[in-house]
Amino acid sequence: MGKKTRIRNDIRTLRFLASEMTQAELAKRIGVTRQTVIAIEQGRYSPSLEVAFQMAEIFDVPLEKVFQYAGSNDSESK
Amino acid sequence: MSFHEKKTWAMLFANIFVYGWYFSRMATIAVETPYEELPIAVDVFAYDLVATIIALIVVAIIAHIVIALHSVKIDGEVVDAEDERDTLIELRAGSIGEPILGLGVVITIGMILLGNGPFVTANALLAALVVSETVKGFFKIFYYRRSF
Numbered sequence: 001m002g003k004k005t006r007i008r009n010d011i012r013t014l015r016f017l018a019s020e021m022t023q024a025e026l027a028k029r030i031g032v033t034r035q036t037v038i039a040i041e042q043g044r045y046s047p048s049l050e051v052a053f054q055m056a057e058i059f060d061v062p063l064e065k066v067f068q069y070a071g072s073n074d075s076e077s078k
Numbered sequence: 079m080s081f082h083e084k085k086t087w088a089m090l091f092a093n094i095f096v097y098g099w100y101f102s103r104m105a106t107i108a109v110e111t112p113y114e115e116l117p118i119a120v121d122v123f124a125y126d127l128v129a130t131i132i133a134l135i136v137v138a139i140i141a142h143i144v145i146a147l148h149s150v151k152i153d154g155e156v157v158d159a160e161d162e163r164d165t166l167i168e169l170r171a172g173s174i175g176e177p178i179l180g181l182g183v184v185i186t187i188g189m190i191l192l193g194n195g196p197f198v199t200a201n202a203l204l205a206a207l208v209v210s211e212t213v214k215g216f217f218k219i220f221y222y223r224r225s226f
Contacts, residue, residue, distance in 0.1 A: 032161035035080040035222075039163065044224075048162050 006070040011041045014059040014066060030054045081149050082164045083222040088141035090215035092134060097208045100130040104201050123197060127204070167221045175214030182206020 015021045027037045030051055039045035047055075056063045103126050160168075186202045194202075 031159075032163065033080045033082075033159070035083070036161050036163040045163055051162065 005043055005046045007046050008043060008068045008070050009041065009066055010068075011037075011055065011066065014055075014061065018059055026055070026058065029058055080164070080222070081145060082160060083219070084145045084149070085141065086215055086218045086222070088145060089138065090212065090219065092137040092141065093208060093212055093215065096130055096133050096137065100126055101201075101205065101208075108197075123201065167218055170221060171214045171217035174217050175210040178213055179206050179210035182210065 011026075015023070015026060023037045023041070024034045027034045030037070031054075032047075032051060036045065036047075040047050040051075052063060052067055056066045059066060104123060107122060182203065183206060186199050186206065189199050189202055
């Protein structure tokens with residue numbers, strides 16, 4: 001397993017709620033490969049802003065429902 | 079495994095084996111030919127170099143066809159488009175491989191200034207290119223596997 005980024009996501013849950021959308025279907029709608037969706041979902045790759053917004057649009061939720069920055073709580077507490 | 083990752087594996091092995099054959103031939107020529115006669119060997123290595131390039135092109139075409147036949151298809155179409163992750167991996171791996179090529183060029187310039195002939199300098203330049211491409215290929219696979 002690869003190194004994880006500090007960006008968490010709820011793509012798996014959102015795909016489930018979107019009539020169990022497959023990774024391949026999501027990849028096709030965004031215009032990336034299924035391997036990229038897998039890498040994003042597993043937190044091994046941080047997508048571009050454009051892909052992130054496209055995902056939010058596809059799931060019809062705000063961006064922060066799809067991605068959360070794991071380091072944001074640390075910086076707020078400082 | 080994505081289409082581009084499979085292609086990277088194929089070209090990495092092709093580079094290692096085809097250029098491995100080429101450089102083993104060149105090493106044999108270099109060992110068997112007296113240094114002062116090496117410029118005459120230019121004709122020999124030119125043929126081998128052309129054969130190597132043709133072999134690489136043929137392997138690349140065959141690999142592309144075989145990979146396409148065994149790749150994931152969506153609605154009957156092979157998913158071979160390059161996405162942002164492929165581009166980023168290409169750039170990152172390239173940034174590691176390119177300095178090696180640059181170093182090889184500088185070393186080759188030094189070899190020319192020291193009076194080495196076309197046999198040695200052309201092969202040194204080609205070796206730099208091959209090593210650079212091989213390192214780039216290794217790092218592309220590393221990034222595909224590990225991600226970032």
